[in-house]
Amino acid sequence: MNKPDHAPETPATKFLHTHRIAHSNHLYDYEEHGGTRVSARELNVDEHAVVKTLVMEDEAKKPFIVLMHGDRKVSTKELARQIGAKHIETCTPEAAQRHTGYLVGGTSPFGTRKTLPIYVEKSIFNLPLIYINGGRRGYLVGVHPHDLMQALRPTLVQCALPD
Numbered sequence: 449m450n451k452p453d454h455a456p457e458t459p460a461t462k463f464l465h466t467h468r469i470a471h472s473n474h475l476y477d478y479e480e481h482g483g484t485r486v487s488a489r490e491l492n493v494d495e496h497a498v499v500k501t502l503v504m505e506d507e508a509k510k511p512f513i514v515l516m517h518g519d520r521k522v523s524t525k526e527l528a529r530q531i532g533a534k535h536i537e538t539c540t541p542e543a544a545q546r547h548t549g550y551l552v553g554g555t556s557p558f559g560t561r562k563t564l565p566i567y568v569e570k571s572i573f574n575l576p577l578i579y580i581n582g583g584r585r586g587y588l589v590g591v592h593p594h595d596l597m598q599a600l601r602p603t604l605v606q607c608a609l610p611d
Contacts, residue, residue, distance in 0.1 A: 458583030459559030467599045471589040478586030484518025495519040499580045501555045503544035506533040511547045512565040513557050520608040527607040554585040566602040
């Protein structure tokens, strides 16, 4: 698959432009099930700075988004405790697409179909720059973490486990 020459217009990039959030565009050759390891390698950046957007749900099937370092997993037990849920699990790809409007592998926290609660691993804000999905497979945007706070108004959590 060849990379396009210019960044695609997605609901995420429209959101970034509307909210006047400075960002850089980073296209790469998407690999099925490659995850943040592939995108970090392709962009030649630390996987810790690549932030994955996970669509999860609680025991009542209420969806929400978790933003986590690419080289970490979410402790669902710890996250459930911190947000007051009994049980948390990852949504099916179909449910995630229904809630966000994005295909799995191209899910962005920006410009989702539905407004969902967003939880962010606290240590993400210690990074000078993060790379997060721009709303399409093979496309990340570089943003300053403080812009996440202003635009998304997330709840900070500490639920990272080594990958």
